[in-house]
Amino acid sequence: MNRRNALEFLAGFLAFSASNCVANSEFKNKFKKGIKIGYLPICDHLLIIAKDIFISDTHEIVGIKFASWADLSEALRAGAIDGAFLLAPLGLMLKASGVDIKVVMAAHKNGSAIIANQNINSISELDGKNVGIPSRFSSHYFILDKLINKHGIKVNLIDMAPTEMPFALLTGRLDAYIVAEPFGQLAVKYGAKNLIFSKDIEPNHICCLLNFTSELIRSSIAKELIAAFKSAAKFANSSPSEAAVSGAKILGQELNIIDDTIQKGIISYNDLSVSKSQLEELKQFLIRVNLASNELKKLDISSYLESVI
Numbered sequence: 001m002n003r004r005n006a007l008e009f010l011a012g013f014l015a016f017s018a019s020n021c022v023a024n025s026e027f028k029n030k031f032k033k034g035i036k037i038g039y040l041p042i043c044d045h046l047l048i049i050a051k052d053i054f055i056s057d058t059h060e061i062v063g064i065k066f067a068s069w070a071d072l073s074e075a076l077r078a079g080a081i082d083g084a085f086l087l088a089p090l091g092l093m094l095k096a097s098g099v100d101i102k103v104v105m106a107a108h109k110n111g112s113a114i115i116a117n118q119n120i121n122s123i124s125e126l127d128g129k130n131v132g133i134p135s136r137f138s139s140h141y142f143i144l145d146k147l148i149n150k151h152g153i154k155v156n157l158i159d160m161a162p163t164e165m166p167f168a169l170l171t172g173r174l175d176a177y178i179v180a181e182p183f184g185q186l187a188v189k190y191g192a193k194n195l196i197f198s199k200d201i202e203p204n205h206i207c208c209l210l211n212f213t214s215e216l217i218r219s220s221i222a223k224e225l226i227a228a229f230k231s232a233a234k235f236a237n238s239s240p241s242e243a244a245v246s247g248a249k250i251l252g253q254e255l256n257i258i259d260d261t262i263q264k265g266i267i268s269y270n271d272l273s274v275s276k277s278q279l280e281e282l283k284q285f286l287i288r289v290n291l292a293s294n295e296l297k298k299l300d301i302s303s304y305l306e307s308v309i
Contacts, residue, residue, distance in 0.1 A: 034062035035216065035225060038072045038084035041065060041251040042162070043181040043261050044107055044208040045085040047232045047269065049246045054228035059221050061228065063250060068161075069135060076101065076211065083212040088282055089137040089291075091211050095304045096296035100214045102306040104226055106274050107208040110199035111267035112140055114147070115184045115192050116176040117169055123196065127153035132160045132168065132177030139207040140178045142285050143198045166190070180207070181267060182257040189257065197266055204271065206278050217306060233269040236262060276301050 039045035051061035064081055066072040069090060076084045077099050085107045086094070095101055120126065126148070133141045136159065148155055158174060166187035168174040176195065178184075188194060198205060210229060216222060236243040244259035251258070261267050279301045286292040 032056065032058060032060040035059055035083070035221070036062050036064050036081040038064045038066055038075055038081045038086075040067075040069070040072065040085070040180075041253060042183075043247070043251070043253070043258055043267055044111055045251070046236060046243065046247040046258070046262075046267075047107055047210070047229050048085070048250055049235070049243065050225075050228040050232035051250075052246060053231050053235065054225065056221065056224060059224075061225065065252075069137075076213075079213070082216045083210065085208050086211050087135065087138050088206050088209050088279065089139065089142065089286055090135075091209055092279065092283055092286070092299065092304065093137060093293065093296060094211075096293060096299040098295075101211045101304075102214060102217055103209045103274055103279075103304055104212050104217070104306050105210050105229065105272045106206050107210050107272075109204050109206065109268045109271055110197070110265075111181060111207050111261075112143065112178050112198040113184050113266060114144070114176055114178050114195040114198075115165075115169065115187050116195040117172075117192060120175060120193075120195065123147065123151050124153060126155055126176055126195075129155055129175035130158050130173070131155040132158045132165050132174045132179070134162050134165075134179050135159065136289070136291055137286075139205065139282070140180070140198075141289075142282060143201050143205065144178050145285065145289070147196070147201050166192070181261045182253045185257045185261055185266075186254070199266070199268075204268075206274055206282075209274060212306070230272065233272055236269040274305060276305055279305060 039048045048063045051063050054061045069087060072084055073090055073094060075081045077094060091103060133144060160168060162179045162183040165174065165177045165179055165183055169177060169187050169192055170190055240262040241259055244255055244262060247258050248255040283296065287297060
């Protein structure tokens with residue numbers, strides 16, 4: 001190889017090396033660590049749209065969709081996800097069982113209704129009727145319990161998957177039910193009625209809460225993540241129709257029902273704070289209805305609540 005060829009070879013080699021360095025640098029800049037947040041495809045978890053709002057050079061929110069509360073809870077217990085939208089009573093039970101999680105904010109406030117067939121016109125007419133709930137460890141059971149105790153009536157509780165409730169009501173297996181949207185307004189669309197909204201039973205009540213693992217809370221990215229979820233809430237409040245469009249794509253639910261749920265004020269993304277007294281009331285409810293474990297009875301609520309809002 002003569003000197004000219006050697007110089008040409010060296011120049012080519014340096015150019016190749018430089019292009020590789022640029023490519024590798026761009027690859028590293030594009031690679032982001034995924035923060036896995038579990039959710040169910042319900043309006044309660046609309047704030048998962050934060051994944052499209054969150055901007056970071058190093059991290060990204062990855063929404064992990066689950067089909068059931070049981071699967072979501074176990075994923076959080078096993079450390080397979082970094083956080084989750086979870087029913088408040090379930091979160092309390094997980095924390096009490098030793099899962100290292102904390103509540104960082106409410107996913108929303110209010111959000112449900114007692115859905116009844118057309119033959120029921122008042123709360124008192126629920127007496128002795130079959131009423132569906134999604135789980136004994138749900139805020140829906142807590143809200144329903146408040147209602148029936150206030151009116152001095154008794155109902156036959158039926159545990160049922162939310163997806164089955166609209167059909168069960170419309171075919172007579174249930175007389176009424178309370179569950180997360182859009183499964184309430186879906187039945188209304190086909191002839192059922194909103195007997196009473198949960199906000200009119202317990203104003204500004206909590207339901208689903210955003211839980212982070214303690215490891216994620218201690219990370220340098222935690223404040224930015226929480227800010228993204230708060231921004232998603234502001235977006236839902238200021239631009240409900242646009243938020244419904246984004247939510248429908250992620251949740252896989254009917255756009256018009258999600259939009260209707262927000263526009264009617266059935267669900268609120270305004271105040272996402274969670275108080276110790278709200279969680280303590282839920283804890284006492286679980287104890288009263290004999291659902292609390294010994295660990296939950298001893299749980300210090302302060303150890304579960306992260307003061308970030």
